[in-house]
Structures are given as structure tokens and as C-alpha cells.
Amino acid sequence: MSFRIGHGFDLHRMEPDLPLIVGGLRLESDFGCAAHSDGDVVYHAVTDAILGALGEDDIGQLFPDKDPQWKAADSRVFVREAVKRMLVADYRVNNIDITLILQRPRISPHKRAIRAALADLLVCDIDQVNLKGKTNEHVDAIGESKAIACHAVVLLERVEAEEPEPRIEPPEDEEPEAEGEEP
Numbered sequence: 001m002s003f004r005i006g007h008g009f010d011l012h013r014m015e016p017d018l019p020l021i022v023g024g025l026r027l028e029s030d031f032g033c034a035a036h037s038d039g040d041v042v043y044h045a046v047t048d049a050i051l052g053a054l055g056e057d058d059i060g061q062l063f064p065d066k067d068p069q070w071k072a073a074d075s076r077v078f079v080r081e082a083v084k085r086m087l088v089a090d091y092r093v094n095n096i097d098i099t100l101i102l103q104r105p106r107i108s109p110h111k112r113a114i115r116a117a118l119a120d121l122l123v124c125d126i127d128q129v130n131l132k133g134k135t136n137e138h139v140d141a142i143g144e145s146k147a148i149a150c151h152a153v154v155l156l157e158r159v160e161a162e163e164p165e166p167r168i169e170p171p172e173d174e175e176p177e178a179e180g181e182e183p
């Protein structure tokens with residue numbers, strides 16, 4: 001069995017009175033991400049982790065932030081493109097581990113919903129998707145809610161061609177079929 005590992009990292013600046021979209025959910029917050037797309041650090045880190053595992057161009061190369069078509073884009077588009085490339089290359093997600101770093105709001109009430117939505121996008125089960133939330137202990141830009149960051153590590157597993165069904169030989173001592181009555 002062949003595996004490939006990938007890491008993705010993303011960070012966005014936060015500013016007052018912008019929407020905060022994290023892992024596909026809009027969270028209640030006074031601060032949101034200043035970004036060209038919807039600024040979802042989780043989906044961006046996940047996209048880069050998968051692309052990295054495949055050895056492909058990263059999210060910034062595939063979806064340049066100078067391209068107006070990605071303005072305010074729903075970041076599910078980026079994850080779906082990475083997943084499409086993964087499936088074409090005959091890989092599937094073995095597991096993904098995500099660390100989201102933000103000072104507030106608390107992420108724990110939303111963990112399960114974020115994992116479930118990601119599992120759908122990644123064509124895997126929720127127990128293959130892990131999410132950890134951390135604060136930055138009020139230190140630095142993230143701790144002051146001026147930024148939000150996310151790391152994702154993914155392990156991809158090659159989809160092996162199906163083994164042919166083994167031929168079932170009849171047992172050697174089986175009685176031959178009755179040939180019908182002797183005349």
C-alpha cells in the first residue's frame with residue numbers, strides 16, 4: 001500500500017465587522033477575515049495539505065488572489081478541486097489532523113459540524129477527520145484576535161485495484177453428478 005503525506009498552513013488577518021468563516025461555518029464574532037476569498041483558513045490549509053501530498057501546485061498558484069473570479073469565493077470550491085485531483089491520482093484520505101489557532105470565539109461547540117462538513121467534502125468518514133482548537137494564550141497577533149491560523153496534516157492512501165475473486169474449486173472428494181438411471 002502506498003501513502004503520501006501532506007501539510008498545509010494558512011493565516012489570515014482579522015479585522016472588525018467582517019464575517020468569520022471557519023471550516024465552512026459562519027461563526028458569531030466581532031472580527032472576521034480580510035481575504036480575497038471567504039478567508040476560510042481551515043479549508044485553505046486542508047486544500048494545501050492535499051495538493052502538497054499529491055506534489056501539485058499550491059492553492060495560491062491554482063487560484064491566484066489577483067483573479068477576480070475567486071473574489072469572495074466559497075472555499076469549498078478549493079477543497080473540491082484538490083479532492084478531484086486526489087481521486088484522479090487514485091488516492092483517498094486515510095486521515096487528516098487539523099489544528100486551528102484563534103483566540104476567540106471558542107471552537108469546541110462547532111467541532112463536530114466542521115468535521116462532518118469536511119468529511120463530506122473529502123469523501124471519507126467523520127472519524128477520519130480530526131480538529132483541534134487552540135488559543136494563542138493572548139500572545140502575538142493571533143492572541144490579540146488580529147489573525148487566525150490553521151495547520152493541516154493529511155495522509156493519503158493509494159486506492160489499490162480490486163483483487164480478482166479467487167476461483168472456487170470443488171472439493172476433490174465430491175461425488176460426481178448423478179448421470180441419470182442406467183437403462
Ligand SMILES: [Zn+2]
Nearest residue numbers: 010040041044
Ligand atoms: Zn487563506
